[in-house]
Amino acid sequence: MSFDTNSLSPGARLRAAWMSGPLTLPGVFNPLVAKMAERLGFSAVYLSGGALSAGSGVPDIGLLTLTEFTQAAQLTAQATTLPLLCDADTGFGESLNVERTVRMFEAAGAAGIHLEDQEMPKRCGHLSGKSVVSAEVMAAKIRAAVAAKRDKDFVIMARTDAKAVNGFDDALDRAKRYLDAGADAIFPEAMESRDEFERFAKALPGAVLLANMTEFGKSPYLDVKTFGEMGYRLVLFPLTAFRVAMKAAEDTLRDLMQSGTQTGSLPKMQTRSELYDLLGYTGYEARDRAYFGGRQ
Template sequence: MPTNDINRRFKERIQRGDTILMPGAANALAARIIADQGFEAIYVSGAAIANTYLAKPDLGFVSLPELAQHVGTIRDATELPIVCDADTGFGNALNVRHTVRTLERAGASAIQLEDQVAPKKCGHFAGKRVVPLDEARMRIRAAVDARTDEATMIVARTDARAVDGYDAAIERAQMFIEEGADITFVEAPNSREEIAGIPERLSGTPQLVNLVVGGRTPILDFETLEKMGYSLVLYANVALQSAIYGMTEALSQLRRDGRMDEDGPVASFSERQRIVEKDFFDDLEKRYAGG
């Protein structure tokens, strides 16, 4: 399906008021598994790319070309909508424009920009800082102006809750809505009451809530968040954290026992080939074989 059609359908669902449960992916394999499990959208997590691709924490190490390459491979692997974490936009408002154009070409359906200083930190780390409001607004204005497909959505994230408090974060999100943001994202609310208050106080604009396993935001069930009025319920790094857990379990058993077969904590050989669509490529090979 063409990316423009994917984007349009995704935006229509958001505008209709649907609530979508969205896991994060660090790479195309994770995206393929997310699609295989029946989820309806994928989040490309900057933290997950930093952790898996560079083995570094989420401290602004991923570059725009590296991010775009990951988005492109994920777009090739699935037709699900992609919400892309673009951190601070990789510079000033002019850089934000370039970032949005680059990620649109790579296949993003929605592009998230935040108001931290560069280099940014994970939203659930201590010691975050945000740029002045005028600079943050210009990032969003530039992003809105830069998109070439009107169905590409701009997600405006604020990390001001940890810096200036809850009310200041809500006020920033309202300013981003005035600049044309399609979705707002108040990062790291610290209580159920704060979570509930975000869609109430920003009524009329779709909201994203980020649930980080082990993070600062309380974990609420999907039905509760749906009733609160959230459009996107994000688990940015469940796939990553489960992969770390699974690899650790399997490798510790291999180290202990000195052997591993399909009765161990691993996917079977056939399941691995199914996920990467080997049968599809076998059919292509036959089609294009000479003779």
């Protein structure tokens, strides 16, 4: 028996998407890219704290606030019917802060968040120099997050950065503790080999796992099909589109500076009509005329 998943809550739609997985989860760095991802056939999208920070001109070290994160989440969620998983860094404080973090992301229309067990100031998960809080502190945050959500299907994902700090066994032990605390899914950050990804999945049979395929980091490049065969339900590409877009912007600006004209870039551009089509421009105009009784 089939049903319309759009009638479900965002969290329920994300769960349905990963159950049909493995789910390819692209990072979208603005609401229009989210609309594009939906048009191209993706089943869910992701808002990266790294992309949000970089797009604001600052490094991913916890400088942006909860308000800035949830404003971006709200605009993105409003632009698409796809469920949106959001990076929530360390939860923007301790356990009581995490309660508010969950409620604000849920109110923004997100399908779920992931929380990480780093200490502040946090760092990109694939850089050295990280430190992690105790497993007990992180488990308390997970319990607070689960208690705070209003929709039972709102996803609470636990990310552990412990592998690069304390080793594989500690990361695995933490994942088990976080699942016991109520986490819906686990995000093991900075695995360094295919074997480590496989061992992690085998040690947590039945758990919902996310594999992070960020570029230029510690993890090898593996495809979605391979991860699905290992048992991973979600495969994240958090900055892929952002990095390509930034390189294209750099090349375009350099050419403009050197040549004094944009004509060399025209073949690489999204056209005006393509942009208007993605925006649904004609639909806005038609509705505006309808509201005036067609007299405009």
